[in-house]
Amino acid sequence: MCSAVHHPKYVLCPHCDLLVALPELNPGQKGVCPRCGNTLISRWSNARAQPVMFAISALIMLVLANLFPFVNMKVSGIGREITLPQIPGIMVADHFSSLASLFLLFVQLIPAVCMIVIILLCFEVPLAFRLKAFMAKSLFALRAWGMAEIFLAGVLVSFVKLMAYGDIGVGISFLPFCLFCLLQQRAFQCIDQRWLWDNIMPAVSPVALVRPGVGGLAQGIRACSCCTLILPAAQRTCPRCRTREHARRHNSLQWTMALLITSIMLYIPANILPIMITEGLGSKLNSTIIAGVILLWDDGSYPVAMVIFIASIMVPTLKMIALAWLCWDARREEGRADSERMHFLYEIVEFVGRWSMIDVFVIAVLSGLVRMGQLMSITPGIGAVLFAMVVMITMFAAQMFDPRLIWDRAEKKNQKESSVDGK
Template sequence: MHPVLHQHPTYTHDATACEECDLLVPATTLAVGETSSCPRCGHTLSRHLPQQERRPLAYGFAALIMFALSNVFTFMSFSSHGVGQEMTFLQCITTLVEQGYLFLGAVLSLTLIGLPLVYVGSIMLVLWRIDKEMHSRALRSLGRLLCRIRPWLMVDVFLIGVLISLVKLMGMADIKMGLSFWAFVGYTVLLIKMMSSLDRMWLWQRLFGPTESRELDPEAGAMASELVGCHICGALSEAGTDRCPRCGDHLHARKPGGLNRTWALLITSVILYIPANLYPIMDTVFLGDDSPSTILGGVVLLWALGSYPIAAVIFFASVVIPLVKILALLWLCYVVQRGQGASPLRKLKLYRMTEFVGRWSMIDVFVVAILAGLIRLDNLMTIYPGPAAVAFAGVVLITMVAAMSFDSRLIWDLQQGERERE
């Protein structure tokens, strides 16, 4: 039977190691609404949120209803010169597949439908069975799945892409938002609320109980103390342990592959970044006239039309952010490899920024998918995705994986090494 730990005024999270700087943090008691953070780097370790067993269930059930409604009615409608076209939410994906862009269709299917539904369903199943009999291996598998797929949920990015598409089209046609659009807005808000209403460390402790108490040096790192912290559930184990005894995930004192994997991914993204900006990302056929548009060309056109805020958003999301993220990660890999350990907190803040902004570069890919699905007026105007859309989506996804493969604890290892040499 699972331990019975109902909502209490206080909650004590296990001793753990910060996943960003490896500092050992002793068990901490939190009142409802309080947050535990790493004293060295400020990374959030655990939060004692109210009603963690009930709120995610309520948000999840409501989100599933909104998702179903977002596929029933019209999502957007477009009319120009007496000719109109309606689009459902799923047509953003099916149109890409019909036009041979299977990779883009798969990316949208996973980030907007598959992974979000798996995430919602897994949380609801785990919380529904939290005090009931359920195979421990199944619980562990679902828990690990929740932690791994969360960064890949992009419904909020897609929603911003819809709004940008709306602004792009307002000057040339009459655009109306259908009932499914408003249902999708509700689905996005409820999914975000669900994600923010559940704490990962609390969930694992709720499922399998607290870990063994340990005497820790609060100023030492886990590796120096011959311990290793689990990145999935936060439990501490002895160095050399293959799998976490609580969640079953593989344990590594540092991420396997070192910097080599990050270097390889970044070089790949640099190669893809070139065709992503040279080739057209979108091809507009108007009355038989073919007008391909690159990413920068679209920004210039929006600026010329007076859509300055949208042009700025596209420019930063599709040009500046991918380039800055690649350069920032290249620089971090370089300084870590060269052993330059000064100002570790500044380097960590730069790394956090690259992780946070990376997914928002998918806005332009979503905009292309929306326009291709909506504007299909064969005798008047049709929009097709360009080859750069595939390359750009590859850049965004690969840089996200590169940021995940970089081990920020290496930054603090350099500082520790300099102290020992002194």
Template sequence: MQQHYQVSQHYALCHHCDIMCELPSIGQEHQAVCPRCHTKLARKQTNMQLNTILYSSCALVMLLLSTCFIFIHIKVIGIVDNLSLLSIPNILYEYQYSSLMLLFLLFILIFPICALVIQLILCSPINLSKYHKRNLLIAHGKLSHWCMPEIFMAGVLVSFVKLASYGEIGVDNAFWSFALFVFFYLKSSIDFSSRHFWNEVASNNFVKTDLQPGKTGISQNIRLCLHCHAMLPAGLLRCPRCKYKGKLRQKNSIQWTIALLLTSLMFYLPANIYGIMNTVFLGSASSSTILDGVIYMWQEGDYPVALVIFSASVTIPILKILALSWLCYFVLVVKKKNKDDCLQMNRLYNIVEFIGRWSMIDIFVVSVISALIRNKEMMSVYPDIGAIFFASVVVITMIASQKYDPRLIWDKN
């Protein structure tokens, strides 16, 4: 915790290690962090609402422009094929891959648009009731975790390397508009503070007893609402601020995590055995797996791209499964926990939360290439069944990490 600011009477219960912290008076552009696990608890920014409105508005305008023009084009044997952003889901639907189409629409377009609109409404001068603010904040919290425009942009850049083997690649106006959309979207997400608006709905403290900084919430019979981060008496099942039910600990979170990890393992094997992309050239079809794509890139001398695909599509999914399994083992089996061990497990959980979604790069690469290479007479590329299995692995492991309760790492410490 930063010590050089005047201490105020505001408190926060860390959502990662359950320690009660007394927040100092935070200066502009500074943040308060948990002294136990170093998780960010609060921050104060200059002109948060104005900046969020500015960047969110710019992001929406850039996204609109990126759907109005050609995104990228490719020239194969003298024939030019153009691709717009909205044609990707249409072509995936034509190929009867509705699941991939749905993932693209939700993660790249619908969820980011909804999150940006919610940020604009909350930061605008519109006089909203506490009921409407609460619903908007709940929706924003659920949507933001599944927004992936930056991952799609990375997938597009990776696909350029693969597309170069088919023909001449060119970018158009929509590409630069979408790149600006990604920048403004990330900037608005960083500037937006949901804690500020939750405190406008109601105070974060519903505990009538005195709070004791430096002690865990469970030792004071206090629980944290995992939706709005309000501090509640342990016996209060429904949060007065967000109306969600909860318990002192999510005891079944480990069982849920293990069940989801076993399910993801069941999908991981066919995701790597079956082809992820099917290429038809002059009537001859050939299917390629994820490893085939890595080997091809390596043989072509594109070592950085090969390493990116191998890391995102092969290494990260299995390491995420192993990491979450180790976290479950630590909670269930390890009885003697010291602070250093808990801190390492907490860092591991943070890494898993951050990198897990980046495995979707390969799915977006397949979507872009399949939508662009569609000259049926000469050559066409189609998604294969392995793409469905792989996308399932990524989504299931993301849900598994959400189900895991990191506070269990620190219990009995």
């Protein structure tokens, strides 16, 4: 009787595959998976207007950030000022179009496209369903690739690096860019994947009988990774968003391992080849990642040396070890305690992976700003391109890993044990 009023909403956790029955939530509340702690649903008091407002403000700030000088530097009387669009321009002139396109894509284009998509989808602009479905699909796929805030961190690190050489100042565009980073984050936070898809096209799950508290695969159901609809495990195509997939990501471990080996192979030359070339007063200095860290440490900038060391050496190395460990562990038969541990590791890998890009952005800012002719100029090195590829490939590897595999074996073990006890 009561269930008719507070109709529970069934959600299959995309991280651990547990079926959770959620009651009707009040605005401001969020529903969290009791097994892995993943946020399943967040309800906003103004689900439509809030993200649109943040997205529009973010776009305005992005335009402002591109119009005026971004940062400036003064070394022994020579001043230099650059705008944001000048940074990729300088890299193209240095024959590093690859880095320039990564900068444009990750820092400007992807965040801007995501904001436009949020506005179009939440504002209910009359568009064809297929276009809306495509936009919603892309929005969540692109989310990890918007790196405006990582670029901002890169700018701050470059400031500390350059402080020893001259006076650094920020331009009019700096504040709008900071606001853009904040606002686009906030716009994303206000978007709930389930709400968005229900808004595009309400759909009723074709599965009638479900048992909350039990894993999806154990009861023959799966969740669509794109629109979250609960489907029979054997049904390959989602009736709502038309995404075709298996109950578990197909060949997940093989893909993760293949990408991991590729990234390890690239990581070796990325560390040997110079990432940055500093020319000044007749001398030329090729610096590798580790040489840059040592130089900073010797100069006494310990915090920046630590940041670069953690982001460029420790995080990529530990991430590779963690991914290999996850793949190896997913094949073993272990209980719930191990699953919880491995899931925590997976969450860390997912979260920190993109932050390794910070060093690439530092090089972008340094090579854009430090052009003082004979006095001092910095150009990117080929190692920077290889390092950017390492970060991107490890991000793909982490995305290919299916976290539900971590929990599947715990469920299997449980079932085995209970059937043995039954006998």
